[in-house]
Amino acid sequence: MQINPTSNATVTGNIDRAAASAMGFQVETTEDMAVLMDILSSLYSDPRTAILREYAVNGRDAHLVAGVTEPVQITLPSEFDSTLRIRDFGTGLTAAEMDDIYGVYLKSTKRGTTQTGGFGIGAKSAFAESRQFIVTSIKDGIKNVVLFALDDNNIGTKNVIVAGVATDEPSGVQVEIPFREHTGFAQTARRVFEVWPSGTALIDGTLNVSILDRCTAIDDSAFVLPDEWERRRDVSVIMGGVAYPLPAGSAKRVRQAMNADSSRSAVYLVAQVNDLSPAPTREALKDTDGNRAWIEAQIESLPGRVAAMHAPPRHEELGRQVRDAGARIRYISDGDVAGSIMAAREGTARPTPCRRRGQRSQQPTRTRCSASARRSSGAGRRIHGVHGTGEVCGAVARQESRQARLPV
Incomplete structure (x- = not known):
């Protein structure tokens, strides 16, 4: 122009x-x-x-x-x-x-x-x-x-x-x-x-879709994005709609405090406007006493916040959500596990016949996924499921399990 x-x-x-x-x-x-x-x-x-x-x-x-x-x-x-x-x-x-x-x-x-x-x-x-x-x-x-x-x-x-x-x-x-x-x-x-x-x-x-909607929430101001290769090991503070990367030393200590130092996850902390002092360019945080004190307070409190996140009441609620999702799946098409998960969450799953060796079966058939389901757990509870019983199969259980627990 x-x-x-x-x-x-x-x-x-x-x-x-x-x-x-x-x-x-x-x-x-x-x-x-x-x-x-x-x-x-x-x-x-x-x-x-x-x-x-x-x-x-x-x-x-x-x-x-x-x-x-x-x-x-x-x-x-x-x-x-x-x-x-x-x-x-x-x-x-x-x-x-x-x-x-x-x-x-x-x-x-x-x-x-x-x-x-x-x-x-x-x-x-x-x-x-x-x-x-x-x-x-x-x-x-x-x-x-x-x-x-x-x-x-x-x-x-x-x-x-x-x-x-x-x-x-x-x-x-x-x-x-x-x-x-x-x-x-x-x-x-x-x-x-x-x-x-x-x-x-x-x-x-x-x-736009917030990246925090894809994260595991430790609480309302600490989030982990699991297994994200593009942002691997990033540690940022979100303040006023801007993400500020933490210095390498502080970032490592945050990851250690969350027991996530060896994972490929990204970590996001949320601050209120004026909690921290950014550089005039808003590309980084200033090295000030106030900023260091805020970061230190986060590092000290994170282990307790992570432990609270793993407390039994929270696990029971996550487990209930997983079981509810599975209970809404009548049958699962072998080729569309992800779609079935989404349909189950939205309550729109429809019966679809199971397939065996590339053929459409006339009746729901017990398949080998029941064995893998017995080995899968979601949010601290085992989920046993087979096709045709109204429960979630092992593949779905593993998917829900990954989303329900903090990666370490």
Whole structure:
């Protein structure tokens, strides 16, 4: 996408020199400002992920503040349109608020709040990959559209495209960022939005699914994703919709505390916003006394939390869930165990004749899976099952058993 500002657009510098001076900066010349812009735009080690994360989290925060339950809408760059679009349905911004948020470095409306960020650089992160981006804001029925861009000297400019036009469009903000390369965005989006609650982001028409929904829950703030090769041995803290990797030493101690040091599992701890101090780029956590104390408290408490998770009442409940799933399976097709499991969970399983040596049998037949079922256990209890008895076969028992227990 190529955006050309109109010839009569008003252009102003996008760094407030007075504000910069108050923060301890000395911006004496235009060249100095260009250097500062270049430094601030080169902070991210993974610019594409940072851009998607920063603007999407801004939208998520806008929804939380406004009490909006709709998902943030994400349109990824494609072969036919290389523009990334992020649309929220919060309260929107006035023209002055747009200038402050998108046009002034180091100025943030989030400081002292429970929103994610507050560094005053995330809303300008588009400059890490693009020379320009468009912000459309609708607030109280008034629409403003502004193009923020870097000129040939790397100086920030603001070009007003639409100013104070009445509209019946819903309130909120849309950010549009053109990219030169569109490939790989689906993978980037999956990693960004898998740490959001399920259904809070709509990516190219598909709702996100939280990775925590696939995890074994130790409690409401510690989760294990078993046997995940792609994320093997990852240990991350999820805070405010962002996953922060723990340093290697702390990560190893967390895994040891959970008795999962030798497994290929990924571990996720959940923190509340402001529990920890992230780096300004939000790509890592700062090395601070407060962060170290929080991590140490988690390490000390995890063995007891894991033990509580394995306590008999919890095991009995998990065992009941497994037995209930099995009891709803009348017959199981040898070739569709996974489908039968899902059908049993949803209560939609239908009788399907068993097969033996590639032929359809007329009556349910006892098969060898009964032997394997007797060797399988789920959540601490043995489950015996054969085809045709209304119980779950060994293959299903093993599947449920893997999901019901913490991997070690």
